[in-house]
Amino acid sequence: NAGVTQTPKFQVLKTGQSMTLQCAQDMNHEYMSWYRQDPGMGLRLIHYSVGAGITDQGEVPNGYNVSRSTTEDFPLRLLSAAPSQTSVYFCASSSASVGNYGYTFGSGTRLTVV
Amino acid sequence: EDQVTQSPEALRLQEGESSSLNCSYTVSGLRGLFWYRQDPGKGPEFLFTLYSAGEEKEKERLKATLTKKESFLHITAPKPEDSATYLCAVANFGNEKLTFGTGTRLTIIP
Numbered sequence A: 001n002a003g004v005t006q007t008p009k010f011q012v013l014k015t016g017q018s019m020t021l022q023c024a025q026d027m028n029h030e031y032m033s034w035y036r037q038d039p040g041m042g043l044r045l046i047h048y049s050v051g052a053g054i055t056d057q058g059e060v061p062n063g064y065n066v067s068r069s070t071t072e073d074f075p076l077r078l079l080s081a082a083p084s085q086t087s088v089y090f091c092a093s094s095s096a097s098v099g100n101y102g103y104t105f106g107s108g109t110r111l112t113v114v
Numbered sequence B: 001e002d003q004v005t006q007s008p009e010a011l012r013l014q015e016g017e018s019s020s021l022n023c024s025y026t027v028s029g030l031r032g033l034f035w036y037r038q039d040p041g042k043g044p045e046f047l048f049t050l051y052s053a054g055e056e057k058e059k060e061r062l063k064a065t066l067t068k069k070e071s072f073l074h075i076t077a078p079k080p081e082d083s084a085t086y087l088c089a090v091a092n093f094g095n096e097k098l099t100f101g102t103g104t105r106l107t108i109i110p
Helices: none
Strands: A004-007 A010-013 A019-025 A031-038 A042-051 A054-057 A064-066 A076-078 A087-094 A109-113 B003-007 B010-014 B019-026 B030-038 B045-050 B056-059 B062-066 B070-075 B084-092 B098-100 B104-109
Touching: A004 A087, A010 A019, A019 A031, A019 A087, A042 A064, A042 B084, A042 B098, B003 B084, B003 B098, B010 B019, B019 B030, B019 B084, B030 B062, B030 B070, B045 B056, B045 B062, B070 B084
Parallel strands: A010 A109, B010 B104
Antiparallel strands: A004 A019, A019 A076, A031 A042, A031 A087, A042 A054, A064 A076, A087 A109, B003 B019, B019 B070, B030 B045, B030 B084, B056 B062, B062 B070, B084 B098, B084 B104
16 A cells, blocks of 8 residues: 655756656545745645545645646646745655544655756 | 744854743734754654643653744753754745744754
8 A cells, every 4th residue: 555656756847847746545535735945945735536526626726727627646746847846745645634633644755946 | 014023043052952942923823833943954854732811832852832812932051963953934824825934043062
């Protein structure tokens, strides 16, 4: 049972480039979300999904897009990378509403935008 | 707006020296308070969920408690392998996000 798998683990982008961070879970979880973690700021929610075909914005959605075509996958797209998007990105999933169970987090993608 | 404040920012303890980490929170409707452990270069690992004041949960050397304004993570006779950053987060009935604190970096010295 792999849990939540994120790829790539590391990425360097030039300003203006686009890319997709991949996230897949094999636990049949309905809830999936993307967080970014920056020093001194804690984890902040970017986008989340409560099921296939349903997505919504979190706290810091600007510059990011998501889609949820299957239960297993929840990719995060950076449309035009900016240095402010340098961060560590975590994907997380849960079998039910966030208040009932803890989220299972992936191991993260460390992104640097130069 | 939900807020979570953790203290201290960093804590160094001798092996076997018990202590507590603090998580103060404000939330309009608490659905749950979470504790996570995060090792360097890894994602947060779920430890506990607390739902109401007075609730306590234990796991090995860790015990989490909850009041209406704060939560404590008590660590008893810690070992070097307990060294990690401990994160606290709250969930609100009004939305689907977790609001995280900035964490306490715990170092246990052999």
